[in-house]
Amino acid sequence: MSTAQHIDIDWTACQGHGLCADYLPEHIVLDEWGYPLVDGAPVPVGTVRRARRAAADCPVLALALIPVRAG
């Protein structure tokens, strides 16, 4: 059984390129300064591949998929 993943942003790295919002529009929108607003929900199994590409293609590698923390 695989654990649920969620989207984690390294805010010290993120420069608001916005590619993540293109890849995952149903989970990420950009705020008025161009930084990602993440919905915080676990990434559905069918979306994980796309989320991995978003992580790999982020120009500053600020996005990661991490296991949902218990509690």
Place this chain on the structure above:
Amino acid sequence: MTATFPDLHMPPRLLAPGATPADLATHHQRYGPPAHGDPEILLRTVAESGLTGRGGAGFPTYRKLVSVAQAGRRTGRAPVVVANGAEGEPASRKDRTLLRLSPHLVLDGLQLAARTVGAGEAYLAVEDGVIWLESALARRTADPLPVKVVRLPKSFLSGQAAALARYVSGGAALPTHQRPPVRERGVHRAPTLVQNVETLAHLALVARYGADWYRTAGTPAQPGSALCTVHVPGREPRVVEAPYGLPLGRLLPLEGARAVLVGGYHGTWIPAPEAAELALDASYLGAGVLAALPVDRCGLAETARVLRYLALQSAGQCGPCLNGLPRIAGAFRTLAAPGPQGTVRADLARWSGLVEGRGACHHPDGTARLVRSALTTFAAEVDAHARGHCTATDHTPLLPVPEEG
């Protein structure tokens, strides 16, 4: 000069009486020799005492000690212990007062914490008083682990655990994205215990006198006492040791007050009538700052001054904080001046939401907390300002804000 009146509320536990620094002989005379017990027994005692961190977050000390010890065993690396005396909060004086009056209590606690987690290195990080602390350390020939005193740059954020770990490792005193957390990978990438100096002083006493003794102060839910920095207009700030559960009104006079700022510049404004109903509680106390705002002062103007400082203290690393805090500070400045407010209220609400939870550290969260509590507590004043009128008669700045230009 900070006066200390711990005897007002309970026999002082931490601060040497008479506001006279206690040297090692005086320290041993007062408290007896340091305890050198089995780390397992000490851990159990700390768990039973209910001791929590006094740096602001109030995390159970026992759980922090255990998690660092476990990380050390898991990684095979000896942990590092850092006594945190940074006290970047401009309104707080309790840590520097403790280090000046009772340095050996903190240093006893540092040795105990180091032994408990199996540490191989120990540091004491402070902004001031390095020479005084080094001379105190030089007297302690029986300490098993040498302690290095680290002088921190003066900043609001230098005491943040990840910033501290980075600085002690030779980097900049800036927060980092904490993945994994400092307790697993901190100073020189070793598991790291960052513990506030007051917590270590309490630990030294818990080790000597036990959990039951510790619990004779405070309430069953929040045992023990805490050092508070109390600001009353017209008087020097006082550092007071007070038990949890003490009515707030006994710590600072509330008659003639409009509101009280609790928990410092990341804290909360509470209207004076509500504050009169409150008891000292770790959930809002933060690092122990309590400041009374008299009825003749403007809470919006005071908050605007603090917000400007907080915006300037942003490390500028995280987009939402970098963009949001200066805008919030600017908008609040508009609110603080009587006159047209335009979209300022809506902007403040939106920007507070946009910065919250979106940074490497809690600086944006604490700033948003202060904004929201000010808007609630001073709602009537916001309306008065919108009508072009300020109810305050004394506009002298009140809260301490460094390098205000």
